[in-house]
Amino acid sequence: MLELQNLTKRYGDRLALDRVSFPVGAGRLTGFVGGNGAGKTTTMRIVLGVLAADDGTVSLDGRPITAADRRAFGYMPEERGLYPKMKVLEQTVYLARLHGWSPAAARRNATDLLERLGLGERLGDTVESLSLGNQQRAQIAAALVHRPEVLILDEPFSGLDPMAVETVQSVLADAAAQGAPVLFSSHQLDVVERLCDDLVIIADGRIRAAGPRDALREEYASARWELLTTGDAGWVRDVPGVRVVTFDGGWALFEASDDARRAVLAEAVRRGDIVEFTREHTTLAQIFQEVVR
Template sequence: MLELHDVSKRYGDRPALDAVSFTVGDGRLTGFVGGNGAGKTTAMRIILGVLAADSGRVTLGGMPLGDVDRRRFGYMPEERGLYPKMRVLEQTVYLARLHGWAPAAARRNALELLERLDLGERVNDTIESLSLGNQQRAQIAAALVHRPEVLVLDEPFSGLDPMAVETVQGVLADVAASGAPVLFSSHQLDIVERLCDDLVIIAGGRIRAAGSGEALREQHGSERWELLMNGDAGWLREAPGITVVEFDGGWAVFEAETDAARQAALAEAVARGEVVTFTREHTTLAEIFKEVVL
């Protein structure tokens, strides 16, 4: 388990992080979301030891995090950091060797990983000759080739097409399934919501919300219901205990003050005509993000 405890960092008079605390659980994918300048990259660099915190501490398994521990980490920075003239396989094997892997094992693991990331046909291409999306996949391979016990990724889905996003999602899910804590930042809230077990929302260097998606919806979300019926659903606007959020002919999204109000609305809909669908609508991460940040 990776934990930050009251970590603070200032650049001159500007606070980048203000008593930041959160946990990345073993075997769990944790999404780290916030706007530009919110403090995500600073927090990640402190975890990796690239920056020193002004105060607070980072622990792994309850123990202070040191340089030896960080050798077991995988890290992908937002900026591209591979050698552009090196070939994809050569670069990936080289990084595995830096982590102590024997040549044959490094090559075997690199080939397997590159194939999994759909770079099998590009292993002899130079990094600079790849498309931006394939460069991003190569960067992810570089972070994973030594089979890290902790994984920290800064914007891993940037520049990826939908098929590549799905591929990378599967790879990251496998890493978490092996028991590794996985922390990644992303501006793509739909991907974070779909992939992550836990979420950390940061703004202005402060943690605004943290926990599982279910817990955050329970704490910050509102319970909404979607009704689609054959006929006009405008009567819902006058139904007791009902607040209509969206409406279009026979379709409506509404909030109910009580279960009794919801049940009464459903019974009224059935009495007025055929109910096509009646489902609970979950609050999205984007809605929670706006609530806690704005």
């Protein structure tokens, strides 16, 4: 497990990070979200040793992180960092070799990974000749080719079409399944919500919410309820204590106190046409808006 504890960073008078603490569990995908300037990239760079924290610690499996540990990390920066004149396969093999892989093993793993990322037909092309989306895939391959023990990615889904997003999701999920802690940032909240096991929300350099995705959904659960019936659900409007938000034939979305909610359920059961009665699904976007405002 990778653990950040009380990371603090100042740039002059500006407090960029204010006692930032959260774990990145082994074998788990942790989504790291926040607005521009919230502190995501600064946090990642401190974990990687690119920046020094003014205070706080980063540990791996309960011990202080070392330079040797970081050499086994995989990192994808938001800014593209590949050599534009090198061919895609040549560069990916080169990066694996830098991590100690044999020529044959590096070529084999690089080829397999690039093919899986949809670059099988572009192995001999230079990086600069690729589209921006394919450059992003190549950058992801560069971070993963040496099978890192910890994986940190800054905006890995930027510039990818929906099919490419699905492909990258699968590759990252496999990396986590091998036991690596995976921390990734993204502005695409729907992608984060779909992919992550754990979620960290940062704003103004402070952690506003952190924990397992489903636990956060429960913690910030909506006070709204959905009723679906085979008949007309218009009667919900007449239940005391209920405020209907949206209504469409047999479906109603409403706000209600606990007593009013129970009254709606009892009436729906009495009528015998109930299909579904659930709390409104709380999205990551809703949680984000709740904790950063």
